[in-house]
Amino acid sequence: MxxxxxxxxxxxxxxxxxxxxxxxxxxxxxxxxxxxxxxxxxxxxxxxxxxxxxxxxxxxxxxxxxxxxxxxxxxxxxxxxxxxxxxxxxxxxxxxxxxxxxxxxxxxxxxxxxxxxxxxxxxxxxxxxxxxxxxxxxxxxxxxxxxxxxxxxxxxxxxxxxxxxxxxxxxxxxxDGDNASSRKLETYMQLMQLIDQYHTHERGVKFYADRLCLSPKYLTSLVKSVSGSSVQQLVFKAITKKAISLITTTDKSIKEIADYLNFPNASAFGTFFKKQVGMSPINYRQNEGVKKVTIIGQAKGNNS
Structure with missing residues (x-):
């Protein structure tokens, strides 16, 4: 110790x-x-x-x-x-x-x-x-x-x-407590797991509500009360997180990433990504590349 x-x-x-x-x-x-x-x-x-x-x-x-x-x-x-x-x-x-x-x-x-x-x-x-x-x-x-x-x-x-x-x-x-709050949280957890599994293909509230045997209106209300976000916002966050991972850790083209995430074309994906992140996919990749070069340069400088 x-x-x-x-x-x-x-x-x-x-x-x-x-x-x-x-x-x-x-x-x-x-x-x-x-x-x-x-x-x-x-x-x-x-x-x-x-x-x-x-x-x-x-x-x-x-x-x-x-x-x-x-x-x-x-x-x-x-x-x-x-x-x-x-x-x-x-x-x-x-x-x-x-x-x-x-x-x-x-x-x-x-x-x-x-x-x-x-x-x-x-x-x-x-x-x-x-x-x-x-x-x-x-x-x-x-x-x-x-x-x-x-x-x-x-x-x-x-x-x-x-x-x-x-x-x-x-x-x-x-x-330990079987109450309404615990049941809400359990449903929320199940939703997040479904989003993690299907977010590249399914973006509508109805799909997730059907999977949970709930009405879209009830699911929307439950999610809002638990997280403060809408179901669609949670799906968009999952898509954005996956997009960032593909942009920064693979050499896939923007078109290939758009196809993987089931956007109709690279332009639609670019518009979505810029709205979520604040910059285009290409600029984001270039920005991250500059950061990596800077970090490597600093590491070499510290070791010299």
Missing amino acids: KNSNNGIDILEQQMTNNEDICCSCGNINSFPKAFFDNYKVADVGIIVCTSGRFNFSCEDMEYVVNKGETAFLSRDVYFSITSHSDDCSVVIIMYRVDSIRDILGSTIVGMKFIEMLNPRDCWVMHTGHESELTKYSELLAVGNSDDNVFATNERRLLLLSLTYRLCGIFREISK
Whole structure:
């Protein structure tokens, strides 16, 4: 296990550098200074209390976290540690989903599920998985150095695994209560899985409603209440995500990509893509190419 003082130093440095992944690398017996002054959570915030207790405020509410409990903090919320016991020790993991966006695949469905399951700013509970979350924090200590590409990739895969674990934890919790909210979320999850499977061919609400044995009107209302988006917007997001992947990771022509995504022609695909992303497919590919060349050049410069 990492030394407590070393752990807080590493965490402080990561936060100062505004890194995508900030973790305590095991147990620490203090909090980062920023946590005492209205700290904003980027995407995912997890604080496991392994001994003692601590108090915090979040969006004008006060919370207490005791030994064996975990505080889950939602996206874009502000919180402040207000007090803690002398024997308090915690495990902290904060990360941005964008850091693993390119390898998430359909896991983003699970991340949306977590968000919608917990519409509150935060919650505190004993999950029964505190030791697992602690272990992830220790394992995420690998890859802190930019000069080891294998360790860095290992760290990203660990974060992907943690994301799956969180999805599993929240799914277990949701099944404990058979209520209307849980049923809505389950239907939403089923829809997202169908979109992931059929978005290149099917874009109409009726297709997905029929698959779920629901009326288009009811499905539209349910999706809006859960995600704030329409069914078509979710389908368009899936198409855009796939298009970006094909543009940036393959040498397929724009016409071939348009055919693969079932657009009538390259022009129609270009119009769609520009509306969603803000630039044409060709310009997007060129822009990404320039970024890659710049990164490679910087890496060579650092190694020289």
